Amino acid sequence: MSKQIDYSLYLVTWRELLPPGKDFYESLEESLQGGVTIVQIREKATETREFVKIAAKSKAICDKYNVPLIINDRVDVALAVNASGVHVGQTDMPVDVVKRLLPIGSIVGVSCNNLDHVKVAVNDGVDYIGIGSVWSTKTKSLTSPLVGVRGVGVLLDALEGTEIKAVAIGGIKSTNLLRTLYGAVSQRGHILDGVAVVSDIVASRNPQNAAANLSAIIHKFKAQKHIVPAMISTPLTSEGVLKQVLDIFVAIKKTNPLIHQITNTVVSTQSANITLALGASPIMATSAKEMQDLSKIPGALLVNIGTLVDDTKEGMLASGLYANLARKPVVLDPVGVGASQYRKDTINELLDTWQVSVIKGNAGELAALSGTSEVESKGVDSVGDGFRDPISFVRNLARKERCVVALTGKVDYVSDGKLVIALHNGHEMLGRITGSGCMVGSCIASFCAGQASLPHDDEIITRGFANQYMLCAAVGGITVLNVAAEMAVASGNVHGTGTFLSALIDTLFQLSPEDITGHASIRICT
Structure with a gap:
């Protein structure tokens, strides 16, 4: 039966959240008019007689819109009102008993918080699972750890080869819905069948509009097929990539995009000057109170955790959220992430809070981020020669994090989870100055902003x-930046690290499309 059910916008009721003066049944009908596709009545503290009354009236309303009604936990109530099915938690009635008591063809769903829960649900033959909590929520006391957006994909992997549907639940609302849909994808491309929403609809004074807004986001996401990286109209070649780079380079000079940087205070000046040399406009702002206003200005966001403190962390969390809402590119530079548990925890919190466009780091940083011990790090530096197979590493990490990953080193590798591009430019002097990696982050953010300013058929x-x-x-x-480094040293004006930095900025400022064409070494990896 689950094949015929639309789980896309799953409403879980919670009468305590209703606005003052708002009737429950009025709210329910308005939400159905707005696009809710399935409803679960949840009444944990209600006496049986009252629960049956609420469920019966709710079913009559749902029947008007041909929307299935699910009862939380109570099989007896479901039977009393002829509901479409029952949803149970891990401590409720066992699934096999629920299925034995309900009529054949009834929907049975179960809450899952970890991989073991999912495996049991698959073995029990449920129709769907509710994965959560994905975000923190005030509507339910959490007895299990947050799954997080990035953790959903692992659970979805366990559904491969089954017809069981998956719905995410817990703190989902219009402001994080797109992040949830895009980030909650398995390595094999298995996506959510729907999302369960509580407060964003129930607590609204206009539940029809609230549901319509959520429904529009869901349908737009599915229509644009974000499951795999979007393709440019023609397959990429080295020449095609170079043409894109040149187009963006010119666009930056023309549009002067704002590059909001929460960055390493040690190199803030160099990063700002590099941004200016490219033709973009830097702003170094860290207060969470500014983030909503700054997100409204076209450009891109760079978050660099080089000098991480609690105050800037709050700004980082807020900046990424508002950038996502504004559909602005976000670049993350996990500087020294392997140096402390605090940095690791912060990076995980950032990546679970907002969707990143590009992650840029050296081998030690990306190894720490991915959880592999193949490459060690010392502070902000890598130890050793790097990954045995950097091509597979960047491709897999890009797939896992659902973003572009740039691995910097003697050879730079960049992947969107499908293609991998190797870059062979650069000079050893870059490794002898403080903050060269941070400056790369500024350049990437500038190019992301320049790319977003170009006309594209694909809204993505x-x-x-x-x-x-x-x-x-x-x-x-x-x-x-690598080409500018090569040309700066070749100019004869470099006599040490001090003159190199000045020459690097000057060369980048004077760089022309012809310089890039003449020096760039870009290779598509097979």
């Missing part, structure tokens, strides 16, 4: 998600 570019447009932007940001 304005959403800052992983795709070949962002892939080319990351390639461009790395390439121009």
Whole structure:
């Protein structure tokens, strides 16, 4: 029966959240008019007689719109009102008993918080699972750890080869819905069948509009097929990537996009000057109170955790959320993430809070982020020669994090989870100055902003998600700085690290499309 059910917008009722003066049944009908596709009545503290009354009236309303009604936990109530099915938690009635008591063809769903729960649900033959909590929520006391957006994909993997549907639940609302849908995807491309929403609809004074807004986001997401990275109209070649880089380079000079940078205070000046040299406009703002206003200005966001403190962390969390809402590209530089547990925890919190467009880091940083011990780090530096198979590493990490990943080193590797591009430019002097990696982050953010300013048929570019447009932007940001480094040293004006930094900024400022074409070494990896 689950094959015929639309789980896309799953309303879970919670009468205590109703606005003052708002009738429950009025709210329910308005939500159905707005696009709710399935309803679960949840009444944990209600006496049986009252529960049956509420369920019966709710079913009559749902029947008007041909929407299935699910009862939370109570099989007896479901039977009393001829509901479509029952949803149970891990401590409620066992699934096999529920299925034995309900009529054949009834819907049975179960809450799952970890992989073991999912495996049991698959073995029990449920129709759908509710995965959560994905976000923190005030509507339910959490007895299990948060799954997080990035954790949903692991559970979805266990559904491969089954017909069991999956719905995410817990703190989902219009402001994080797109992040949830895009980030909650398995490595094999298994996506959610729907999302369960509580307060965003029930607590609204206009539940029809609230439901319609959520429904529109869901349908737009599914229509644009964000399951795999978006393709540029023609397959990418090295020449095609270079053309994209040159187009973005010119666009930056023309549009002067704002690059909001929450960055390493040690190199804030160099990062700002590098941004200016490219033709973009830097602003170094860290207060959470400014983030909503700054997100309204076209451009991109760079978050660099080099000098991480609690105050800037709050700004980082807020900035990414508002950038996502504004569909602005977000670049994350996990500087020194392997140096402390605090940094690791912060990066995980950031990545679970907002959708990143590009993650840029050296081998030690990306190894720590991915959880592999193949490459060690010392502070902000890598130890050893890097990954045995960097091509597979960046591709897999990009798939896992649903973004473009840029691995910097003697050879730079960039991937969107499908393609991998190797970049062979650069000079050893970059490794002898403080903050060269941070400057690469500024350049990538500038190119992401420049790319977003170009006209594109595919609306996904304005959403800052992983795709070949962002892939080319990351390639461009790395390439121009590396080419400028080569040309600066070749100019004869470099006599040490001090003169190199000045020459690097001057060369980047004077760089022309012809310089990039003549020096860029871009290779598509097979």
